[in-house]
Amino acid sequence: MKQTVIAIIGPTAVGKTNLSLEVAKQFDGEIISGDSMQVYKGMDIGTAKVTKEEMAGVPHHMIDIKEPWESFSVAEFQTRVKQHIENITARGKLPILVGGSGLYVQAALYDYNFADNKRNITVTRQLVQQMEEEGAAALYSRLKALDPIQAEKTHPNNARRVIRALEIYETTGITMTEWQKSQQLTSPYNVQLIGLEMDREILYNRINQRVDKMINQGLVEEVQSFYEKGYADKPAMQGIGYKELIPYFKHQRSIEESIDTLKQNSRRFAKRQYTWFRNKMEVNWYSLTPENASEKSRLILRDIAGFLKQK
Structure with a gap:
């Protein structure tokens, strides 16, 4: 019950x-x-x-x-x-x-x-390094191009959520929005x-x-x-x-x-x-x-x- x-x-x-x-x-x-x-x-x-x-x-x-x-x-x-x-x-x-x-x-x-979407530390580190080199705006722009719905829900300065959304895409090949719908x-x-x-x-x-x-x-x-x-x-x-x-x-x-x-x-x-x-x-x-x-x-x-x- x-x-x-x-x-x-x-x-x-x-x-x-x-x-x-x-x-x-x-x-x-x-x-x-x-x-x-x-x-x-x-x-x-x-x-x-x-x-x-x-x-x-x-x-x-x-x-x-x-x-x-x-x-x-x-x-x-x-x-x-x-x-x-x-x-x-x-x-x-x-x-x-x-x-x-x-x-x-x-x-x-x-x-x-959430068990199917554990963090990929290697990808996360690469994204963090990319953010340090190119700036937060560059990663946010990439998220906006890949997953405009998730970008709309994410503040450009919220580096943690931007990186997480990109990490899911890098490791699964689907966007955060698609993953949530599934x-x-x-x-x-x-x-x-x-x-x-x-x-x-x-x-x-x-x-x-x-x-x-x-x-x-x-x-x-x-x-x-x-x-x-x-x-x-x-x-x-x-x-x-x-x-x-x-x-x-x-x-x-x-x-x-x-x-x-x-x-x-x-x-x-x-x-x-x-x-x-x-x-x-x-x-x-x-x-x-x-x-x-x-x-x-x-x-x-x-x-x-x-x-x-x-x-």
Whole structure:
């Protein structure tokens, strides 16, 4: 019999955290973070990490499990989440996966086989050397020519992901996009996918307000503490909310410009999240407005109750 999982997905700032807490309290659940950045210790403000007070006693998993200098792969995320789902189910609780990192959520819910795509260290080293000699832009241009869909989803400065996509092509002869399409899209779980969406203008205003709130909460100081420890080039610092402030500490950009860039990148990220979830998974979408949020929450809770009765 398949284990039951509720997944709550959607773009940044749409209201996933509040809904997940309501669902967990209503159905005796435990929350698994589906955010690729919340795994890092100390990166709290920039990842909009749920606070102890907000948790209100609801167990949360996949938060603060890595140091900022450590790498974290989708494959590791998948393995850990599978174990959490098993453990939560064994305790008689409901696993609730919550997040906006599309590939991570999809990998956790579906049978992606990462074992067939282990790293080829030789090819990786060759690509790193090529990047050092020719620059990151050259490799990104190559990725754009080979796999424009993957290039669209990858920031030009995210060297790790650019190299990984090219490495897959070098070692398998197929693009990252083709490889992802070939993955099994049947879930080993009895899963209900709840998607939250919002009018773009309203969402973008919420994103801008969230960034302003993060700044007031001390985001600049949080990023500065990691920058001063020499973590600027570490994987964790490539996340939105962190990489945009590095030029400020290098005296290459004003704080105002950095904050504007952060808002812009956050809005673009929200757009990419929508695209990913709409194209990749069968989602039950609920459109939220500031006025109907409570009503929609009640509707979602009723729908989940109906889903759980059918299992």
